[in-house]
Amino acid sequence: MQRSMEDRAVSGGEGVLVFDLDDTLYLERDFAFSGFRAAGDWYAGRSGLHGLAQRCEALFNEGRRTKIFDEALCGLGVAVDEALVGELVAVYRGHTPAIALAPDAERFFRGRRPGKRLAMITDGPSATQLAKVQALGLDRLVEHIIYTDAWGAEFWKPHPRAFAAIEAWSESPPSRIAYVADNPRKDFVTPRARGWWTVQVARADRVHRGEAPEEAYKPHIVLPDLDALEAGLAGLQSG
CATH class of the missing domain: 1.10.150 (DNA polymerase; domain 1)
Known part of the structure; x- marks a missing residue:
């Protein structure tokens, strides 16, 4: 996929990184x-x-x-x-969960450079997801969080509403947004169709191990953890 240099600015200090929560930033x-x-x-x-x-x-x-x-x-x-x-x-x-960020996620947040905007889209019962976010301290680390269940379960991914809301909030073109998530059965088909970059974090201990049902559901790249995220995005966007 060829894009202009202006459109490729997601790695480094520009662009918007949008994360999933479960099995992306901690182990579900x-x-x-x-x-x-x-x-x-x-x-x-x-x-x-x-x-x-x-x-x-x-x-x-x-x-x-x-x-x-x-x-x-x-x-x-x-x-x-x-x-x-x-x-x-x-x-x-x-319950109040006893959970912690994955070590690589903690390193990412601790070492990230200023300027990059961070957001999150997460499915699941809103109160449960909020408790996870608070237990992990993500409410202090992520600028904008969308709990899709607040609109109803019919708006869980892959419904486009949350992705459109991120575009409106960030005022960024889709080509400057990357979605980082774990489940190819629902996470990547919509943002990829909208022109976002997509990254699968395929943790060894993840819960969802299903394959993408067809080509449109696949991410642009697959990484084992977030330690390689910046390099992965830079390599992807230089192509």
Whole structure:
């Protein structure tokens, strides 16, 4: 893709970098385990029965991503009912997470040069995502954060509304904006179609490992972490 030198100014001190949150700036697995511990503590306090968090973690490590509380309760010999599972999910989503930025993300924010504008687009229940942002200190590091769920789940990625909102906020042409995220099934198709640069961070311990369903969903480049982000963008835009 050939672009003018003016349009290529995303690396260095110019342009706008827009991040995803989960598995891009921290490990989503860490939030899950933090939530399992919170739910396990809540259930132990209510029932006197321990071990729920450990069973949830084991199921997660086996690749389970749905009905984890149902299966963990069954493993403890507890009859499952929707009300109990609903309470566990509420504790999981509403707890104060014990999470930290990935080391490379921390290095990026600590060492970034002034002048580059930073934003974020994140899906998921708004209150849960806000708690993650606050726990990670990103509300002090990122200038503009869009919680797509505030508009309703129908506006989660790949819906274009959040990307259009970033363009309006930044007053930057699409070719000066890069989106950095992890999931090729939903993250890159819309910004790429709008003319943004797209970068996948493919962490070894990421949750979403699916492939892009077709060419339009693929990012421009794939990196193992954020340590190579500036060099990756510079190389991409020099082509």
